[in-house]
Amino acid sequence: MSIPAPADILFWFFAAAAVGGAAYAVTSAHLIRSILAFGAFLTAVAGEYYLLAAEFVALVQIFVYVGGVLVLMLFALMLSTPGESQPSSLGRWSPAVGVTAVGVGAAIMIAAWHTPLPVVKEPAAGRLDHLGQALLGDHVVVFELVGVLLFAAVVTALVAVRGERR
Amino acid sequence: MTGVVFVTSLLLALGAYGALTRRNAVAVVISLEIMMNAANLNLVAFSRLHTPELMTGQVFALLAIAVGACEAAVGLALILAVYRRYGTTDLDRINLLRG
Numbered sequence: 717m718s719i720p721a722p723a724d725i726l727f728w729f730f731a732a733a734a735v736g737g738a739a740y741a742v743t744s745a746h747l748i749r750s751i752l753a754f755g756a757f758l759t760a761v762a763g764e765y766y767l768l769a770a771e772f773v774a775l776v777q778i779f780v781y782v783g784g785v786l787v788l789m790l791f792a793l794m795l796s797t798p799g800e801s802q803p804s805s806l807g808r809w810s811p812a813v814g815v816t817a818v819g820v821g822a823a824i825m826i827a828a829w830h831t832p833l834p835v836v837k838e839p840a841a842g843r844l845d846h847l848g849q850a851l852l853g854d855h856v857v858v859f860e861l862v863g864v865l866l867f868a869a870v871v872t873a874l875v876a877v878r879g880e881r882r
Numbered sequence: 883m884t885g886v887v888f889v890t891s892l893l894l895a896l897g898a899y900g901a902l903t904r905r906n907a908v909a910v911v912i913s914l915e916i917m918m919n920a921a922n923l924n925l926v927a928f929s930r931l932h933t934p935e936l937m938t939g940q941v942f943a944l945l946a947i948a949v950g951a952c953e954a955a956v957g958l959a960l961i962l963a964v965y966r967r968y969g970t971t972d973l974d975r976i977n978l979l980r981g
Contacts, residue, residue: 731889742900785954792958796965813902821895828887850937869952873959
């Protein structure tokens with residue numbers, strides 16, 4: 717292991733951006749900054765997808781999360797929080813919760829360290845048509861069910877925000 | 883490859899910490915989405931590792947992204963409904979069901 721490959725450098729760059737964005741999003745007392753850091757996190761995860769040979773998933777991540785969910789969160793924040801300052805975003809139990817979260821993360825890391833993982837194979841050529849065939853071939857029932865779920869979610873959201881019936 | 887698992891477990895721990903400590907409901911939704919993204923990243927990584935030609939992990943990740951979008955939409959709609967009724971999104975002050 718002499719000079720790291722460019723893909724490795726990019727991988728760790730995106731990993732650092734994702735972890736940093738997530739940490740800032742979770743700890744910042746200002747919700748706007750929290751949401752913007754969440755956007756940085758989402759973009760970094762999209763970069764990781766791209767490096768893991770999942771280009772289409774990276775594209776969908778950008779479209780759905782950065783373009784949809786993030787804007788939805790900004791709208792929800794604008795419509796709900798009336799300039800209310802957040803002196804402390806941490807509850808009384810935050811030390812215990814922190815210990816628990818660190819413990820869970822450390823347990824997974826130790827387990828991963830001790831598990832022998834197979835070597836990464838080279839991805840097959842023509843990945844996107846494989847993905848399309850898998851999505852509309854073997855997994856078409858789940859695909860359609862997710863469509864039904866999306867419809868139900870849209871109706872639920874509309875009913876929830878419709879307001880009082882006259 | 884172990885690096886991916888390291889990063890995702892770190893992200894999962896961060897998301898769990900945020901979901902349990904944040905008081906604003908929007909911040910809790912953000913933390914949940916962070917955890918969901920960590921799980922998705924693991925799916926894609928292990929798909930690359932085991933059967934890259936079957937694409938099962940990527941298909942699952944795409945469907946999970948759709949489900950995550952549903953979750954965010956419904957969650958934020960509920961937050962707006964709660965805000966209209968109580969005038970706050972502070973989870974410590976929404977305590978009608980507390981005995």
